[in-house]
Amino acid sequence: MIWLCFAVITVVSFVCAAVCGNLELMTTAVVDGCMKSVKIALELSGGAVFWCGVMRVLLDGGVLRFLSRVLTPVLSLAFPRAWRSGEGRDEITAAICANMLGIGNAATPYALSAMKKMDGDGNEGDMGTFAVLGTCSASIIPTTLITLRRAAGSVEPYSIVVPIWLCSLSCALIGVVLSRIFGRTKA
Amino acid sequence: MTAEKISSLAVPAVILLFCFCLVRGRGSAYESFMKGAKDGLKTSLGVFPVMTLLIVSLSMFSASGAAEVISSFLSPVCVRLGVPEGIIPLVVMRPFSGSASTAAYSALLDKFGADSFESFAASVIMGSGDTLVYVISVYYSAVKAKKSGYVFPVSAFVALFAVFFGCTLARLFMN
Numbered sequence: 001m002i003w004l005c006f007a008v009i010t011v012v013s014f015v016c017a018a019v020c021g022n023l024e025l026m027t028t029a030v031v032d033g034c035m036k037s038v039k040i041a042l043e044l045s046g047g048a049v050f051w052c053g054v055m056r057v058l059l060d061g062g063v064l065r066f067l068s069r070v071l072t073p074v075l076s077l078a079f080p081r082a083w084r085s086g087e088g089r090d091e092i093t094a095a096i097c098a099n100m101l102g103i104g105n106a107a108t109p110y111a112l113s114a115m116k117k118m119d120g121d122g123n124e125g126d127m128g129t130f131a132v133l134g135t136c137s138a139s140i141i142p143t144t145l146i147t148l149r150r151a152a153g154s155v156e157p158y159s160i161v162v163p164i165w166l167c168s169l170s171c172a173l174i175g176v177v178l179s180r181i182f183g184r185t186k187a
Numbered sequence: 188m189t190a191e192k193i194s195s196l197a198v199p200a201v202i203l204l205f206c207f208c209l210v211r212g213r214g215s216a217y218e219s220f221m222k223g224a225k226d227g228l229k230t231s232l233g234v235f236p237v238m239t240l241l242i243v244s245l246s247m248f249s250a251s252g253a254a255e256v257i258s259s260f261l262s263p264v265c266v267r268l269g270v271p272e273g274i275i276p277l278v279v280m281r282p283f284s285g286s287a288s289t290a291a292y293s294a295l296l297d298k299f300g301a302d303s304f305e306s307f308a309a310s311v312i313m314g315s316g317d318t319l320v321y322v323i324s325v326y327y328s329a330v331k332a333k334k335s336g337y338v339f340p341v342s343a344f345v346a347l348f349a350v351f352f353g354c355t356l357a358r359l360f361m362n
Contacts, residue, residue: 009244017251025250033246037239048227054205056223057216061208101197112230112329119330128335131326135319135342142314148293154301160310163356167349168315175345182337
């Protein structure tokens with residue numbers, strides 16, 4: 001699937017660049033993209049090494065088990081099979097908590113290990129739900145947005161928090177419900 | 188103010204908890220850390236080739252001006268549906284690139300003012316979604332299973348819903 005994604009994006013970009021006369025910019029974009037990917041990969045690896053180590057300690061120390069038990073009433077509805085088998089349950093909890101706390105660089109490695117655990121279990125339905133939920137991941141406090149708003153001279157930089165909660169909660173609900181429906185008919 | 192404090196305390200609090208587990212578990216907890224850290228490194232190295240491919244293509248997409256072309260097609264429809272014209276480039280970039288959409292967001296704050304309807308709607312949209320192409324590709328690059336066919340359409344639908352609902356909420360909250 002990823003090759004198709006790549007092909008579509010490339011063709012669309014090429015056509016648009018030709019129309020807008022941006023073909024030269026695309027050359028630099030390729031070079032820049034390669035360099036940027038190294039930067040992102042290094043940042044991700046640094047975060048992954050540290051935060052996966054932390055997660056493992058919290059996992060073996062029982063902290064994540066406790067957290068996922070607390071969140072069971074909500075999350076077991078979204079990920080029934082992971083909660084039944086226990087495969088990936090604690091990793092899902094860690095990823096969602098990290099996302100909500102705004103620790104984005106920890107959330108990605110946690111999400112990857114959650115996907116791996118569910119993959120080992122052949123749990124495609126919950127993997128789909130988890131990926132969809134990952135695309136509407138939201139932090140409780142959108143710090144970056146608030147900082148940018150304040151820098152731009154907003155009178156009430158915090159006024160966006162409640163609507164963001166409403167919007168992301170509805171998105172998460174719709175995403176989970178839809179992927180449960182489609183995931184079930186496929187399985 | 189308190190909200191900002193809580194979020195800035197989140198990381199130190201997790202580290203403190205981690206430190207507590209390390210001390211309590213003595214040598215065994217340290218071994219857990221090493222094991223987890225090595226797994227983390229292996230996973231992130233494993234997704235690196237896919238990520239490079241993806242980032243190069245997204246970087247071409249941002250540079251090609253495709254966002255402007257797509258927005259110019261979309262704007263007549265969107266404006267009729269209550270999405271202000273000014274935020275359409277941001278809406279188009281949002282699923283593809285985090286850095287480009289953040290840049291578009293800053294530009295929007297400057298252009299329309301931080302407390303304008305456009306900025307408010309853009310904030311809600313930015314806050315309730317992530318770069319979906321990147322997220323899905325990276326998530327599935329770590330596993331053997333193929334992506335189920337519904338994952339992209341459902342996420343795209345949710346992102347689209349966020350755009351319209353975000354604008355509706357902005358309208359409600361600004362009056």
